[in-house]
Structure formats: structure tokens, C-alpha cells
Amino acid sequence: MSVTPPQSVDLVIEARWVVPVEPHAVVLEQHAVVVDADRIVALLPIAEARAAYAPRERVELGEHALIPGLVNSHTHNPMTLLRGLADDLPLMTWLQEHIWPAEAKVIGPEFVRDGVELAVAEMLRGGTTCANENYFFPDAIGATYRKLGFRALVGLPVIEFPTAWAKTQDEYFERAGEVHDSFLGDPLVGTAFAPHAPYTVSDASFERIRVLADQLDIPVHLHLHETAHEVEEEKKKSGLRPFQRMQKLGLVNDRLIAVHMTQATDGEIAACAEAGVSVVHCPESNLKLASGFCPAEKFRRAGVNLAIATDGCASNNDLDMFGEMRTAAILAKAVAQDAAAFDAASALRAGTLNAARAMGLEEQIGSIEPGKQADLAAVRLSDLETQPLFHVASQLVYATGRHQVTDVWIAGRRKLAGRELVGMDLEAMLARTRQWRERIAAV
Template sequence: MTSSPTPIDLLIEARWVVPIEPHAVVLDDHAVAVHDGAILAILPADEARAAYAPKERVVLPEHALIPGLINAHTHNPMTLLRGLADDLPLMTWLQEHIWPAEARVMGPDFIRDGVELAVAEMIRGGTTCANENYFFPDVIAATYKQMGFRAVIGLPVIDFPTPWAKTSDEYFSRALEVHESLKAEPLLTTAFVPHAPYTVSDENFIRIRDLANELDIPIHLHTHETALEVQQGKDKDGVRPFARLQKLGIVTDRLLAVHMTQLNDDEIAACAAAGVSVAHCPESNLKLASGFCPAEKLRAAGVNVCIGTDGCASNNDLDMFGEMRTAALLAKAVAGDAAAFDAAFALRAATLNGAKAIGLGDRIGSIEPGKRADLTAVRLDALETQPLYHVASQLVYATGRHQVSDVWIDGQRKLVDGELVGIDKARILSKARAWREIIASEEEA
């Protein structure tokens, strides 16, 4: 007796499925079965049709289905500062333009509108999760929740007053309030985001270390971003910032170290031994002339390397396809090895490695049974991606984010044939233009 097909919510049939795990595998003519927001199975499409009775069936005949991309380091409210102060060195850009602009406009409305713009951009580019690092995390979390977007909400700590908090005690008390409020949210988790070694005291790092251990959350930290930062840290503390962080107990498998352009071999080995993750932000580092992360050396040492865009004020986009390509090309040049940071690894860095770095490796980042259905479909039949010999290579070296056609987060459709679902694009554009008028007039005053 033949059993009846199993009722499910969704069956996605794709010309190619790139599961990420197993590594460097591409499955031809496969389907992904989804129910209650979770991946049930990955199997040949003809078998899937016989096995399942889906409420919705999506056929992607010229597409690659990949895990949703994970932006491992970003400041998404800063989309509203995109292009404000370009072509300037980091400290001039930060101290003379970005921080003054933020001081003038930072508040709940600015935060909400910037995140809305960022979410729309990220979904259109195939990104389904962001590791957020900015002030007013309560507003950020509420905006992500309202838009149904997966995110790690950064709990900021910095040694000077901001509109979010005035004292160290206030930073920590408000951080704990936000963390507690998000415990039951299925798409939102938290991480501590101390700004950088040069803006956070030893005392506050120790508090962060102890609380991160107690709450079982990551520490997301700009680290060794520039040569100047390293030299100033050495002048002040007598050791390089990384050594200071080691002494304080921050260098553990909870640490996601961002940028890391200034590393020696001993520091790379220490990262590997401690289980540190590194968020590589190649385009921001290039634009600010911050230096070159030794991404291939880190990969070869066994460090978990992931990819982030950084904020739109220093990139100037949230394009993870562009970031993958730049990361792979730059790593080859820095290593002097054309085989370095290959396409399959670039895809892994932008998906599963990012998930592991933010504490979500058991939930997202690969297309595996039991994981949540965060999925991105990419058309590969465009002129710009033909002829097609190797899917992974084409995705990394030839594909643009405009070829993303469909996106799901937790099994919910967020993009259909390039069109956003449940997001008012005209309203977001109108608000972005209004902020431009406010910020530009104040910058010119």
C-alpha cells in the first residue's frame, strides 16, 4: 500500500541547491521541504514531488538556492549617513564628520528609519540576518521584529556619554533590560558590542566578560582596525591591544573580532587556539585605507572567518555578493596565492561561518534538516552569468545582488521575483530623502 504524500507548508524546487554543508557541494535538480519555518529535507525534486503535498510549491528552474547570507558586522541605522563624508581617513571621517552628525540626529526616529532602509536593501540583496552594532538597541530590535528580519542585537558599551546612555552603569543596566526583553523573540538574540579597545576601559571589559559568560552571548568588538590604533594602544598600555584583551580574558570563543587588519603570526595562532571568530570587512577597510586583513592566513590557521559589510557610512552599501567577491580577490592578492580564499570558502564565510560567529550555527547558515528556513534564490540565467560552468564560482565572481529573486526568513516569503513583501518601498524612500535634507543642511551649516 502506497503512503499518501506528507502535507507541508512549502516545497522549493531549484535547478541547483548549494547547502554549504557538506562543503563545496552543489546538488542538481533538488528540492527543499519546509514546514513550520524549519527545513524538513533536501532531496531530488522528483522524489520530493512524490513525498510531499505542499500548500505552496515554488519552482526555480534557472536558480541557485543558497542559505540566506549573514552580514556578520554592520551598523544599519547608518544607512542614513551613506555617502556623507567619503574619501577621508578613518579618524578624520569618524571624529570630524560621523560622530558630530550622529550627535545631532541620533534618536529613536533616526534609528528606526535607518534600520527600515537597511532591511529593505538587505532582503533585496539576499541577506537574511544581520549582526547589529549601534545605539538604541531597543528601537533596533523593535524595528527588526516588526519587519520579520533575523538579527543579533548589539548591546553597546563605550566610555563616553551618548544619547543612549550617560554612564557605564547606565550602559550595563540598559543592556540587561534589552537582553531580558528579547529572550522570547524567535528571530532576535543579543551580543555585547563594546566599541573598541581604545574606547572601553579594563573595568568595563571585565564586566562585559563576566556578563557574556553569565548570559551565554557573544562579544562583538572592533579590534586592530588600523596601525594607528595598535600603536596608540601600545603607547598607552605597553602592549598591543590584542595582548591587553588576552590579559582581560576577552580572547575566547565568544569573541567576534571585527576588521583585524593588523595581525602578527602569534596573534593569528592565538585566535585559532582560543576559537575566536574574525569578521572580515574588506570594502570598508579598503575605502578607509585601514589595512588588509590576512584572511587566508586566518583561514589556513583554522580561524572561523566570516564576512560583514560594516555600515553604509563607510562602505557604502550592504551588498554581501559584492563583499564576497572583494573578500576572495583581496585575500588572493594579500596572500600572493591565486588559490587562496576560493569560491566555496567565500560562500561559507558569508553563510555558515557567520552563523557560527554570532552563536546561531545550530539554527541557520546552511541548508540542513532541522535548521530554520532562511533561504535565498539567485537567478543564474542572465547574460552576465552565462555560460555557467561552476555554480559556486559564478555566485562569487560574476553574480550581482540584482539577480536575487526570492528570499525566505524562517520560512516566510520576504521577496518574490525581486519584489519586497510587506514593505512599503515608497514610504522608506520618502523618509530617507527627508533625512537627507535634515542631515545635509546641518552638515553645511
């Protein structure tokens, strides 16, 4: 009788708990995730994994939860270099009188590169493995993510006024096409159109975006209904709410990533559900800028794909997805006036699989399933701050800090090992960050 020898694979990660996210609200005890090359090939009990697989590397996580890498579905990561520059101000004052003038003085490929690198280091140390980027110089942004081996969807910016990136509308679209083409087939970096907001983009530009997004098969990543002021100004200008204007222009469809949506009517929520729109909830940025409250539980109950994101460091002021999930869950309960609203498992799903779905990446990442990319984060739950432990999902959302993330993999490659960044020069990065601080402070 022949015995089948163990199959050779690159990596087996054994964990006290595995939280796959799909199926929903499931926690598997004493399970192993088997990885070969960049993909998950099996999820099974540890004893069975040891019998069936011979890994080149085995990682034993005795008191950890292994979760999908967190997916930050709305970021402006070069703005990490503007963290804390102009706090405690309302949105338009913050943008028009502080952020935009500062950016105009320093923005360029080097600013973008160094800001993204700082952001990647912060995200990895917090268990985040993918970002949905929305900023200028997407060529430099994408090149930096590619160099660092970090997964990202890079926004192709469109705005109605000249910037250091493009001077005319035709140039915005020409450069968008060039950047899109440069990342075709890249295993980690993709693209999306990133028109800034209805109040800064014309109907003509939105119409071009709608046609091109269909042709290129990419999402449209848009700030929408961030504040009541935005809604009132659009009504004065066009007689329509911004969402209605997007409907009229054909943008309300399953490609739309609608960010913020703090001012949503029941009819608009139903329209999002019917059209397949993804809504990205950035609770801490909305709270800090006093922008309003996204009705997260209403969106969830309506069947809308609801994701969670941090927004940029200039308005949050961090890229901590654990903190964001906790705030989202607690805030949703207060807004819904229902303590059972937006439970912990739903919050974790919004920070992983739902966020991946918003970005069109749900077949690749967002859950721990065979065939998917091995984007994974190990979270140590033995710390006193997460003891005693009764329910793993609740502890991850309501008690865990990002400092408890010990190890991270993207596409099967270790990016964080025992809290140490792999392949990144932390001291050199911090030195460049201090130089940018001096330059920006002098503006």
C-alpha cells in the same frame, strides 16, 4: 498493499541547483528543499520530493541557485541614513570630525528605526537574511527587526563617553540588561555585547562585559586591530597591543567576534585559532578607509572561523554581500600572493555558515540542512552576466550581482517575491529617507 500518502507541508522549493554550503563545496542539481512552518524538513531530488510531499505552495526555480540566506556579521545599519555623507577620509578624521558630530545632532529612536528599515529592504534585495548589529538604541533596533521579521543579533553598546543612549557606565550596563531581557526567547532577535573598541572602552568595562557575557551566554562583538594607528596608540598607552590587552582581560575566547583584524601577527592568528575566536573580515570598508589588509587566508589556514561582512553603509557604502564575497576572495589572493587562496566555496561559506557560527547561530542558520531554519535566497543565474555557466559556486562569488536575487525567505516566510519586497511600503520608506537627507544635510 497500502500506499503512504504524500506528507502535507507548507512549502517545497524546486531549484536547478541547491548549494547547501554544508557539506563544503557541494552543488546539488535538480533538488528540492521542503519547508514546514519555519524549518527545513528535507533536501532531496525533485522527483522524490514530488512523490513524498504535498505542499500548500510549490515554487519552481528553473534556472536558479538556491543558497542559504547570506549572513552579514558586522553592520551599523541605522547608519544607512549616512551613506555618502563623508567619503574619501581616513578612519579617525571620518569618525571624529564628521560621523560622530552628525550623529550627535540626529541620533534617536526614529533615526534608528528608519535607518534599519532602509537597510533591511536593501539586504533582502541582496539575499541577506541576518545581520549582526552594532549601534546605539538597541531597543529600537531590535523592535524594528522584530516588526519586519528579519533575523538579527542586536549589539548592547558600551563606550566610555556619554551618548544619547546612556550617560554613565552604570547606565550603559543597566540598559544593556533591560534590552537583553526584552528579547529573551525571541525567535528572530538575539543580543550580544558590543563594546566599541579597545581605544574607547576601559579595562573596568571590559571586565564587567566578560563576566556578564558568560552569565548571559552571549557573544562579545568588538572592533579590534582595525588600523595600525590603533595598535601604536595602545602600545604607547599600556605597553601592549590591543589584542594582548584583550588577552590580559580574558576577552580572547570563543565568545569574541573580532571585527577587522587588519593588523594581526602570526602569533595572534594562532591565538585566535586556539581560543576559538571568530574573525569578521570587512574588506571593502577596510579598503575605502585605507585601514589595512586582513590576512584572510592565514586565518583560514590556521583554522580560525573567518566570516565576511559589509560594515556600515557610511563606510562601504552598501550592504551588498555578493560584492563583499567577491572582494574578499580576490583581495585574499593578492595579500597571500597565491591565486588558489580563499576559493569561491570558502568565500560563500564565510558569508553564510561561518558568519552564523560567529554569531552563535550555526545550529539554526547558515546552511541548507534538515532541522535548520528556512532562511533561503534564490539567485537567478540565467542572466547574460552569469552565462555561460561552468561552476555554480564560482559564478555566485565572481560574477553574480545582487540584482539577480529574486526570492528570499526568513524562517519559512517569503520576504522577497520576484524582486518585490513583501509587507514593506517602499514609497513611504523612501519618502522618510529623503526627509532624513534634508535634515542631516542641514546639520
